[in-house]
Amino acid sequence: MLLGMEVDMTINIEDLNNLHIDVLREIGNIGAGSAATALAKMLNKKVNMDVPKVKVMEFKEVSETLGGAEILVIGILLGVNGELNGNIMFILEYNAAQVLVNMLLGKPLDELNDFNELELSALKEIGNILAGSYLSAMSSLTNLNIMPSVPDIAIDMAGAILSVPAIEFGKIGDTVLYIETEFLDGNTRVVGDFFLIPDVESYEILLKALGVIS
Template identity: 40%
Template sequence: MKLIEQMQPIHLDALKEAGNIGAGHAATALSQLLHKKVDMSIPSVKIIPLYEAKTIMGEETLVAALYFDISGEAPGSMFLMFQEKEASDLIYSLTGQTIHLLNGRLDPLAVSALQEAGNILAGSYVSALADFTSLPMQVSIPSFAVDMAGALLDSGLIEASEVGDYAIVIDTVIGETKNSENSTPLGQFFLLPNIEAFEKILKSLGVRLL
């Protein structure tokens, strides 16, 4: 089954639209958490072979990562990865403190802040994707790690490769005002559905599987 060859721009647009709906929900939740207006968007969504996933972040890029299990009608797993500046900026927004998460000891406050934000982001996106595809899905409480992106993805990709061949990569951007010059990247999602889940998601988007 050559999924990538069968994908059309309209199908990726549908995934992006689901992402932007989720981003809108997440922005509302983050606005309430931060007590200030936050806008979020999904500038791009792409589907890539699993073996290419590590090249997206850079294998030796140090990242803070949250890992989620996805259960329901389209099971799989998900990584949310923050590079150092992304993590530090988000922690500052959430706590008002400058904490260099990736340098030295892991601060419990920093970890808690990222987990809270990750729960909001992942939960909002998966909920929107579930509504968009009519496939009930839920995310687990995340596990947290700081390591090289390649090493972290290896652990998830080994498991994912047993049941699937592709990853959905979702870029996320956050800013205090829409289209603001202060808008900054807010990590990347790596959604790793198993092969049956991928088929269900694509069928729901109108992709005919040959």
């Protein structure tokens, strides 16, 4: 999850101290636990998700984190509605998405074929569950009413996938908060990148709710 912050004298990501980072990490922990439970019920099998990693980075570093602008990825995009508005995107490297689908559907992990309609639908549902779980956790900790929309999915190079949020980030700043989502199955691990892009008006609402500004 990447959480953009407006860079000005009132709302600045540098105002995020260790306590605020801990609050956002806790949102990740609660969301990951809730998502693992929901996925386990949907798939009728245990789903393990590791403790999320949280760090601050510049938006221009994001494609490098994903493996470069030319790497093929799956992007799942959802709108955010309610007291916060904006977009959420969950990004998986293409082969990692194939492994994740195999992991969750009980197929051999090394079976790497093109996605069929059922598998793409499963990926959209995974993104939907993750988004719902993280937003529910954020809602619980901020008392804000936040809901995801129906997800869309795209397969493209990371640079192209990121061009949509890049346009949004360009309006408000270039620094983001990154929260990594990691799925585990035995010795196999799949890392996904999950980020939230609130619209300009939502920044102050979110930071006030988190206690970053008064």
